[in-house]
Amino acid sequence: MSELLKISGLHASIDADGIPKEILRGVDLVVPPGEVHAIMGPNGCGKSTLSYVLAGREEYDVTAGSVSFMGQDLLAMEPEERAAAGLFLAFQAPVELPGVNNANFLRTAVNAVRRARGEPELDAVGFLKTVRAATKNLSMSDDMLKRNVNVGFSGGEKKRNEVLQMTMLQPKLAILDETDSGLDVDALRIVAEGVKNLRSPDFSALVITHHQRLLEYLGPDRIHVMVRGRIVRSGGPELAKQIDVEGYASFLTEAA
Amino acid sequence: MPAITETREQVEKLGQSSYKWGFETDIEMDVAPKGLNEDTIRLISARKEEPDWLLEWRLAAFRVWQTMTEPTWAKVTYPPIDYQDVHYYAAPRKKPGPKSLDEVDPELLRTYEKLGIPLHEQALLAGVEVPEGEEARLPVAVDAVFDSVSVATTFRKTLAEAGVIFCPISEAVRDHPDLVRKYLGSVVPAGDNFYAALNAAVFTDGSFVFIPKGVRCPMELSTYFRINARNTGQFERTLIVVEDGASVSYLEGCTAPMRDENQLHAAVVELVAMENASIKYSTVQNWYPGDENGLGGIYNFVTKRGACRGAKSKISWTQVETGSAITWKYPSCILQGEGSVGEFYSVAVTNNYQQADTGTKMIHIGKNTRSTIIAKTISAGHSDSTYRGLVRMLPKASNARNFTQCDSLLIGDRCGAHTVPYIENRNMSARIEHEATTSKISEDQMFYCRQRGLSQEDAVGLIVNGFCKDVLKELPMEFAVEAQKLLQISLEGSVG
Numbered sequence: 001m002s003e004l005l006k007i008s009g010l011h012a013s014i015d016a017d018g019i020p021k022e023i024l025r026g027v028d029l030v031v032p033p034g035e036v037h038a039i040m041g042p043n044g045c046g047k048s049t050l051s052y053v054l055a056g057r058e059e060y061d062v063t064a065g066s067v068s069f070m071g072q073d074l075l076a077m078e079p080e081e082r083a084a085a086g087l088f089l090a091f092q093a094p095v096e097l098p099g100v101n102n103a104n105f106l107r108t109a110v111n112a113v114r115r116a117r118g119e120p121e122l123d124a125v126g127f128l129k130t131v132r133a134a135t136k137n138l139s140m141s142d143d144m145l146k147r148n149v150n151v152g153f154s155g156g157e158k159k160r161n162e163v164l165q166m167t168m169l170q171p172k173l174a175i176l177d178e179t180d181s182g183l184d185v186d187a188l189r190i191v192a193e194g195v196k197n198l199r200s201p202d203f204s205a206l207v208i209t210h211h212q213r214l215l216e217y218l219g220p221d222r223i224h225v226m227v228r229g230r231i232v233r234s235g236g237p238e239l240a241k242q243i244d245v246e247g248y249a250s251f252l253t254e255a256a
Numbered sequence: 257m258p259a260i261t262e263t264r265e266q267v268e269k270l271g272q273s274s275y276k277w278g279f280e281t282d283i284e285m286d287v288a289p290k291g292l293n294e295d296t297i298r299l300i301s302a303r304k305e306e307p308d309w310l311l312e313w314r315l316a317a318f319r320v321w322q323t324m325t326e327p328t329w330a331k332v333t334y335p336p337i338d339y340q341d342v343h344y345y346a347a348p349r350k351k352p353g354p355k356s357l358d359e360v361d362p363e364l365l366r367t368y369e370k371l372g373i374p375l376h377e378q379a380l381l382a383g384v385e386v387p388e389g390e391e392a393r394l395p396v397a398v399d400a401v402f403d404s405v406s407v408a409t410t411f412r413k414t415l416a417e418a419g420v421i422f423c424p425i426s427e428a429v430r431d432h433p434d435l436v437r438k439y440l441g442s443v444v445p446a447g448d449n450f451y452a453a454l455n456a457a458v459f460t461d462g463s464f465v466f467i468p469k470g471v472r473c474p475m476e477l478s479t480y481f482r483i484n485a486r487n488t489g490q491f492e493r494t495l496i497v498v499e500d501g502a503s504v505s506y507l508e509g510c511t512a513p514m515r516d517e518n519q520l521h522a523a524v525v526e527l528v529a530m531e532n533a534s535i536k537y538s539t540v541q542n543w544y545p546g547d548e549n550g551l552g553g554i555y556n557f558v559t560k561r562g563a564c565r566g567a568k569s570k571i572s573w574t575q576v577e578t579g580s581a582i583t584w585k586y587p588s589c590i591l592q593g594e595g596s597v598g599e600f601y602s603v604a605v606t607n608n609y610q611q612a613d614t615g616t617k618m619i620h621i622g623k624n625t626r627s628t629i630i631a632k633t634i635s636a637g638h639s640d641s642t643y644r645g646l647v648r649m650l651p652k653a654s655n656a657r658n659f660t661q662c663d664s665l666l667i668g669d670r671c672g673a674h675t676v677p678y679i680e681n682r683n684m685s686a687r688i689e690h691e692a693t694t695s696k697i698s699e700d701q702m703f704y705c706r707q708r709g710l711s712q713e714d715a716v717g718l719i720v721n722g723f724c725k726d727v728l729k730e731l732p733m734e735f736a737v738e739a740q741k742l743l744q745i746s747l748e749g750s751v752g
Binding site for chain 2: 055056057058059078079080082083084088089091094095096097098099100101104105108109110112113116148165169
């Protein structure tokens, strides 16, 4: 299979005070298995919207186009079915779940996904073993497993927690929505290592970012530039370097 | 297999929505004619071979009841109840009060097995067999009340050796008349309120517990209530007396078959704690709540009250209320003994067209008395839920303290949650704190959980259990697991 994810002519809008506002205006994008792609673009170009639409957030109305994921019609699936199929979204702003123990949440999620994939569920011992190894790799303390999901977590802890969930859920495609925002250099390195550890012929990532630094760690295969709801240019890693120096000015005229 | 474990597994096996305890048992019943008058009460008393004093007590209660009107201050609405259209006595046809489990109708035992209370197993397990790898824990003694009559009480021998009395109240009237006469109605007087008076007039059975001085009850005691017969009211009466320095943990569970008509349940629970005594009373109330259109279900009008008579005594109520069409219930503590402690931990869940008006009363009489109220209210569907609580500091309650926290969680936009706290303070050294919050399960939370692979139902269950954690942790462990599953089942179909 040469494509894991194929987005064709995707249009999506959101309801703004009763008037549909179009945000995605014909996105075309292909991510083959085992590759890391990055999407860059100015604020408000639709990067986060694309990640939400792919994950199945209901507020967005898909008005045209199609998305196939491992040959399946992604847009016809419920959010939890997409997760079970292997799509993971690392949230830009991870959500707090008061009173919900982090380890319990993680185990419930892992077993829900394993059940849906026809894999045996992890028992408490098996789960703890796996999760301890994963937290260690991410330089997370066991204490974070005992706390409530994202409640009182620092920005860096929240992002690490996202990467921990990603590691445990073993997705085929991870969408990282500005996972690098608000991280200091050390935290960025740890998070990047966490993603790098997952790299395999069976794992792809779609990295949404503003910054060159995360991409330096990850070594992406392709860079896509998004402007006003469309991919206006795709290229190799050198494209990220060009943006870092020149900004988006030249792409803005291209899109017009 | 221990009862609770089996109950839990049974609950876990439950797949889709709707009430799974709604089966009916076909059993030969001895039923009194419909209607309530002095003859009905005489009949009940005669059937139970009661002494004259108790009959007189019932008749006095009935005469008071006739002068009373139903309370209307609760935020619940229902059509008028015709109290003459109810059977006030229904008992499985067999001699009431079997001597051993062998005498119990096998059909009845099967019913309890279906409900997850294998009495036989329990009796056999008296030696406590602990499966390998499982933590050793105390067994649970069970009193099972079927419609109006207690059908079986387990572990009586073990308990008797410790000096603990745990038996049907009708039996206690016969075997321990002085104790019953001394304490019956001493916390909830016969004419206390409309439903309590009705109960005093017609109560048919319930549990009696007596823990003598200095005895720590060697196991959890549990009563399982089941309404089966049609058009029958259930009026059980529980009396728990714990003497100086003694303690007990008591669990109560309830279910009923699915029926289109409403059924009346008006119970009374009285607790008495003497010096340094402690009573922990936990309820998982799962009476049939009616269907998704609000048809049928139990009217649960219950008076529960505990008296902390001795210094440093403690009474703790924990309740998980998921059932009943209407719940009207305020487990209370009268904190008379110096330094006595009252606690109320509550989770009330309403879905579809259920209505709940529930809370507590903490009456501080003695010095240095303390009370804690944690109430979690969850409303979904078209339901309406009210927390109603009273904290009263009397003039002699110097340095008394109360902390109250009421949290409401709304699911959907057609339900209601209300908090009605009453605070009366007549002692300026008392300290009273009240906190309240109202929240909704956010779209963000739902989407986050679903993106991690959880179904909508699982996500709601997880968030709701998180919301209730402070209360659930007060339940005995095995019960807590059961309660968690129950919360989730009760809220099925509330989202999406």
